Amino acid sequence: MSGPGPVDVAGVAATSDADWAATARAQLAAADARLARRYGPEADIDRLLALRARAVDLVLRQAWARCLGEAPGLALFAVGGYGRGELFPRSDIDLLVLAEAGAQQAHEAALSRFFALAWDAGLPVGHAVRSPAECTAAAADQTVMTALLEARPLVADAAAQAALADAISPQRVWPPREFFLAKREELQARHQRFGDTSDNLEPNIKDGPGGLRDLHTLGWMALRAFGVSDLHAVVELGHLGQDEAAALARERRALGRLRFGLHLVAGRPEERLGFDYQKLLARRLGLEDDAHSLAVEKMMQGFYRSAAIVRRISDRLLQRFEETFDGEAEAVPLNPDFGLKRGYLAAAAPYWPERDLREVLGLFSTWAAHPEIRGLHSRTAGVLGQYLPAFARVSGRMQFDLFHAYTVDQHTLMVLRNMAGFASGQPDERFSIAHEVWPRLRKPELLLLAGLFHDIAKGRGGDHSELGAVDAREFCAAHGLSESDTGLVAWLVEQHLRMSVTAQKQDIADPEVVRRFAILMGERERLDYLYLLTCADIAGTSPKVWNAWKDRLLADLYLATRRMLREGLEAPLDVEARVAEAREETRALVRAAGFDDATIDRQFAQMPDEAFLRFRPEQLAWQTMLLVDVRMGDTRVAVRRIAGTALEVFVHSPDRDGLFAAIVATLDRHGYGIHQARVLMGPNGTVFDTFEVLPADSFASGDPVQLEAALAQALSGELDQVRATRRAAPRQLRHFRFPPTVEFNTTADGRRSLLSLVCPDRPGLLAEVALALRACRLRVHDARIATFGERAEDLFQITDEHDRPLDGAAQEALRAELRTRLDPDSTGAAR
Structure with a gap:
């Protein structure tokens, strides 16, 4: 050789x-x-x-x-x-x-x-x-x-x-027509393959929708059909506008620059713009952070806009290629202004829109009235950004986190799609009561407007909710909406995060929390609109964000607020009356199951009064019946399915040091994530621990019986021996590290301390927190667990071992313990 x-x-x-x-x-x-x-x-x-x-x-x-x-x-x-x-x-x-x-x-x-x-x-x-x-x-x-x-x-x-x-x-x-059909089918299949949400956060520059492969496909089609090797030559053939050809050339260079740089920073043939490389590439491109956007967000917005333009123009060109092979179809009139060409909605006027933007409303009205329409015809597309310039500004805008799986414009369209699902009248198992609330809306179109504007001001600096409300008010006024309708839309945009924050970060079993929220609502109509907007917004953020627990949480807040609005905000809170009412409702449920009043009274006496204020009657009835045959000093564990894949875990046990940490560790070992935990002290030193959990890992069985057995076995032995499994953090989470933030407050009644913890999420996080609390000999009474992508925002009600709020020294000791365990950059590496 x-x-x-x-x-x-x-x-x-x-x-x-x-x-x-x-x-x-x-x-x-x-x-x-x-x-x-x-x-x-x-x-x-x-x-x-x-x-x-x-x-x-x-x-x-x-x-x-x-x-x-x-x-x-x-x-x-x-x-x-x-x-x-x-x-x-x-x-x-x-x-x-x-x-x-x-x-x-x-x-x-x-x-x-x-x-x-x-x-x-x-x-x-x-x-x-x-x-x-x-x-x-x-x-x-x-x-x-x-x-x-x-x-x-x-x-x-x-x-x-x-x-x-x-x-x-x-x-x-491969005659030209057959080649075109095969490549179009291949393109569509590839788009479906790369349509997964992970590809929105870490897009494939080469093969993903709107990527370089789409441009290559158009070139191959033109080469086979017309014998031209440059899309600019297609302009002379009348299939592509000069501005469209220039746009494709511009975006090809933009995508090519990203792909070239990605190969450089990755050092290998990498086509997916992953988190590992996004910041490095943004730096290579000379981008810098500013008050409005991170450098990486600017780069990714450039990519998403390029991909959107490529997709939009390629859709038009594919239609024109189809007409080249099969002949331009005669329009089938739908009304005097619009018709169908091969299933695509086309304007009758050659230079539409000719007169004013009201014609655009006619376009969307016609589209909505004919569900059989495949899409907009190539000569009719691209009007929304012109109609709403503010919407054009958030086109392709992303946020560098793991919570928002879509760009702002994509997310907005997903929100509107969810609202369309509410309007269908068909119950959706994801939303337990949305189909009941929707028919109550006086003007459903106002909800759609709120959805369109709720995030439209992102990236401008300042509060996007307040800025978006200004945009919404101007739009509504310009389109002749009444002052009351305009005010409702603007209020919904301004308050669109309030219900989510209240439900996920506050104790909605506390009547005072519900009262404050009800005062903000003021009336049933606002509550109805905001509930549906909140459901659509959260579910439109990512397919992985919405779950049965969030559905239940928002429904509970909605129903509790509706009740308080019905009873009147002026009525003073009567805690004793609320407890008595809960007892009677619970008694009716237990009696219907075959238990006599003497048995029920005996069990009620063994339960904490606070349970009747915090839990729903059906929860209390379940717990009451579980404890009928439990003797003093025994431990009882029960697990039941409450909605979808969500499970409720109930543990009744003599209080022991490390009990909460052992339960949390066991749940973590079996792949469950805790979304809410409530720890109540009962008579004679017993605890009533309730957890709402969801499968968080693939190895979680989702079987209540299996989880119940695992917990019972773990709690029957030495609690010190129960440890969470150590698992590596997912690759994506490693790129969103930040120091934990630990803050302390006191509950309104002064009886407990409030621990607020904001830190990067990772497997076993809550188990580590539980161990830190145990190490400091502290008791947990309530926990609210909220995760937003890579960010965990948890709230705990805690006391010292004598049920007193934490003093300054205890707070500092816990802060140090948490930082040692949770911050890998602290002096003591995270354990």
């Missing part, structure tokens, strides 16, 4: 293949380093891609000359992306050797030497050796056909080029 050959890449005689490959590798590395230095926000990306392809061309031609010289009957072509002359820093290099069977056999050893030499030179070569007839046969696979379509000669005479062109001509394989 080694031996003398022609002049090598350095211009001196090579004594061996190894020496030649080492020199070629060094010179390619030097060329790559020069290109990396030239890379930046103003770099001509087309020039960089062409220069890298040229450097590789030179090495391959010289390797060919060294191994094969001017061997007759052989030709070398670059195919695939390399064939286009676009070569990214870490991209594969695809080659085709065109030769008849006899030539292939005669030069088999030399070809093997050539490919080995290319690899030794550092080129990741993928190759095929085929005759023209074999090319025709292989091209029956559209992937092979696509690669051959852009073949570029490296060492090939005119006859070889003509032979390859003939082998893949439309007369032999």
Whole structure:
């Protein structure tokens, strides 16, 4: 395989293949380093891609000359992306050797030497050796056909080029229409494959929706259909507007710059713009943080906008290609202004909209009235951003966190989609009472307007809720809404986070919390609208955020507030009356299950009075019946399903040090996340612990019986031996680290301390917190667990071991213990 050959890449005689490959590798590395230095926000990306392809061309031609010289009957072509002359820093290099069977056999050893030499030179070569007839046969696979379509000669005479062109001509394989249909189907399937939410946060620049592959697909279609290798040539054919062609060229360069930089910062052929690389790439592009946006958010907004433009224009062009093959369809009139062309909604006027923006409302009204419409026709699309300039400003805007899986504009559309689900009249198991509330809305369109404007002011600086309310008020006034309707929409936008915050961060079993929220509502109508907006908003943030616990929480707050509004806000809170009412409602449920009053009274006497204020009657009835046969000093564990995959865990036990930590650790070991915990002290030193949990890991069985057995076994032994399983944090969480924030307050009655903890989420977090509390000999009475993507915001009611609020020294001791356990950058590494 080694031996003398022609002049090598350095211009001196090579004594061996190894020496030649080492020199070629060094010179390619030097060329790559020069290109990396030239890379930046103003770099001509087309020039960089062409220069890298040229450097590789030179090495391959010289390797060919060294191994094969001017061997007759052989030709070398670059195919695939390399064939286009676009070569990214870490991209594969695809080659085709065109030769008849006899030539292939005669030069088999030399070809093997050539490919080995290319690899030794550092080129990741993928190759095929085929005759023209074999090319025709292989091209029956559209992937092979696509690669051959852009073949570029490296060492090939005119006859070889003509032979390859003939082998893949439309007369032999893939006529234009069939090729178009196959590539369109492939594009749609690829979009579905990459439509997962993780791809919104860490998009694939090459293959994701709106990525470079979409642009390549349009180019392949144009090349096969019209024989043009540049989309600008499609302009002359009348299928693409000059501004559209310019936009595609601009976004191709923007996406190409991102992909080139991603290869550089990753050091490998990475196509997904993951969290590992986003900040590094933003820095390479010269972006900086400012008061309104992080550098990484600016970069990602640029990507999402590019992808959206590519998708929008490609959708139009696909329609036009379809009309080219099948003929432009006659419009089927729907009304005087609009009709259907191949199922797409088209304006009748050639230069629509001709008069004013009210025609846009007519467009959407027609679309809403005809659910069979496939979408907007290519000559009718792209109006929302013009109609609402503020909406255009949040197009593609992302937030660098794990809570918001969509860009602001995508999230807004998801919110409106959820509202459309409420309007369908069909119960949705995700929302337990939304279908009951929706019919009560006086004007449902006001809710849609609130959904449209609720996040429209993000990224401007200041409170986006207040700024959005101003936008909403101006829009409503300009469109002639009454002052009362305008006020309701603006109020909903301004308050759209209030119900979520109240439900997730406050104790909604506390009548005073509900009273304050009811005072803010003021009336039933506002409550109805805000409840539905809150459900749609949270569920539209990410498919993983909404769950049965949040549904139950919001429904409980809604129902409690509705009741308080009905009874009157002026009525003083009568705690004793509330407890007595809960007792009677609970008694009725237990009596209906076959228990007599004497038994019920005996069990009520063993339960804490606070339980009748904090729990719903059906919870209290369940607990009462569970404890009928429990003797003093015994431990009773019960688990039941309450909604969807949500489980309620009840533990009745003599109070013991470490009990709360042991329960939390056991739940964590079995893959459950705690969303709410309530710890009540009963008579005779007993505890009534209630947890609402959801499966948080794939290994959680979701079976109440299994979890009940696991808890009973864990609590039957030494509590000190119960430990949470140590698990590594998911990769994404490692990129959102920040120091924990620990704050203390006192409950309104002065009996307990409030611990507020904000820190990065990770597996086993609550178990570590429980151990920290135990280490400081503190008692937990209530816990509210809220997770927003990578951010955990937990609230605990705690006391010392004598049931007193924490003094200053105890607070500082707990703060130090929490930081030691939870902050990996603290002096004591996180344990």
